[in-house]
Amino acid sequence: MNFQNTLAYARQLDKEDPLATYRAKFHIPKDANGQDWLYFTGNSLGLQPKATQKYIQQELDDWANFGVEGHFEAKNPWMPYHELLTESMAKIVGAKPLEVVVMNTLTTNLHLLMVSFYQPTKKKYKIVIESDAFPSDRYAVQSQLQFHGFDPADGLIEWKPRDGEVLLNIEDLETIVSEQGDEIALLLIGGVNYYTGQYLDLKKIAAIGQAKDCMVGIDLAHGAGNVSPELHDSGVDFAAWCSYKYLNAGPGSLGGLFVHEKHAYKKDLPRFSGWWNHNKETRFNMRQPFDVMPGAEGWQLSNPPILSMAAIKASLDMFEEVGMEALRNKSEKLTGYFEFLINEMNSDDIKIITPTNPKERGCQLSIQVKNADKSLHQKLTQNNIITDWREPDVIRCAPVPLYNRFEDIYKMVTVLQSLL
Known part of the structure; x- marks a missing residue:
């Protein structure tokens, strides 16, 4: 797929996303100013569906x-x-x-x-x-x-x-x-x-x-x-x-x-x-x-x-209601866009170690950091970007198709590039 490195393009992908409405069915954590966190740790703890309280x-x-x-x-x-x-x-x-x-x-x-x-x-x-x-x-x-x-x-x-x-x-x-x-x-x-x-x-x-x-x-x-x-x-x-x-x-x-x-x-x-x-x-x-x-x-x-x-x-x-086929379709598109944006940075300080073939990965991309000391991960957290650090040198990011947007990915990579 021919991706584009613009916020307008990311928002267009969200507009065309058949699963876009499901994000509203989840509680998205917010910062002190009421802005949504960029949450990429569904591989550690998924967000809470709003319906959960009613079920319990x-x-x-x-x-x-x-x-x-x-x-x-x-x-x-x-x-x-x-x-x-x-x-x-x-x-x-x-x-x-x-x-x-x-x-x-x-x-x-x-x-x-x-x-x-x-x-x-x-x-x-x-x-x-x-x-x-x-x-x-x-x-x-x-x-x-x-x-x-x-x-x-x-x-x-x-x-x-x-x-x-x-x-x-x-x-x-x-x-x-x-x-x-x-x-x-x-x-x-x-x-x-x-x-x-x-x-x-x-x-x-x-x-x-x-x-x-x-x-x-x-x-x-x-x-x-x-x-x-x-x-x-x-x-x-x-x-x-x-x-x-x-x-x-x-x-x-x-x-x-x-x-x-x-x-x-x-x-x-x-x-x-x-x-x-x-x-x-x-x-x-x-x-x-x-x-x-x-x-x-x-x-x-x-x-x-x-x-x-x-x-x-x-x-x-x-x-x-959604089905695994629809989830996988969006997941492959999300990680594909994420991978594209990371590669566009052309940085010697980071590289993706997750397989490039979408069929050989889930919705996680693992970013290996050169000369890592966890500081990059901490700076992302300070910017309300919630990722997951794994020793010795990997930031794990999981854009989850039920609640993550293409816009989330674009904004995350933009901040990542500024930090590098």
Whole structure:
């Protein structure tokens, strides 16, 4: 696309944007003068939909009016409340409803999934992660190795970029698995890397791992609501994600979990159990032996936290209305315009390390700063431009298609250029 480096052009793009009206459905933080912040950190915490308060208030009212009977009498009965989220969430990640459940938080879900899908033996016990995995993933797999009696220094294999590069090369993962696959039990890979914004080929990762009888799991923390991962078609064994980034469900909100249909009816899979993954037909007959539910619901342990789920429902209803295809179309255009403007600066002080191919990134661009000391990021913040700093030298910027404008991008780059 032939972009132009003018404010008038950016405003024209906004005028032509079919999703432009959705910005008004969000609370945009403002400065002391009442001007909107330029908010580019939806990859850390999404903004609050204005409808969220109403959705939560509905549950507060039903709690006040019905007490415990709200489990059955509330406008949205609490007993099956999580089921209200399943179909919309499944569409977002490209899964069947059977394969998805909203529960717990991300790292908790990863541990629960590894109870089932990390079953090491004395010979086949190693875990592959990307070298710059999000720290929580690293800590989780290290602790799983230790729990099973293995030394993480030996059991953890890192998929690294090549010397002088920052992005991962899928051929290098093929080499690792080809050479060490007999010792590898699990690949746990971030679908969209938090640092670079690189969106990896999940289908290829699944094929590489499963060719050597390795389980394959995906952390979609930076993917859910951002890219279209098509989890069912990818063939990965499991995945987990959070809902407070691109899914705009509030700080620390519940996560989501995917277990592929091929595992849905394996009642003998090792897992932790609780009354909410017991057969719902006999759940309240308290003296029945455990009877696990099929599908992703078979990994639930506890009854759903309704107030958090109400916030998720507020956002998912909007996603249902818009659809991931429309979001991705705008996202690629936003990052394309952002990339164009950064390149127009022709600065030796910064460079984009996120893939140039829009199909290999979400709505994040990671800007690497030469001789970085965080001061540039701090100056952006002082100008009410909210970005995200990641050590040692990267400013992460995520123009989110539901509420960011092309004008936001133009103004941000204009300030960035003046600071440089």
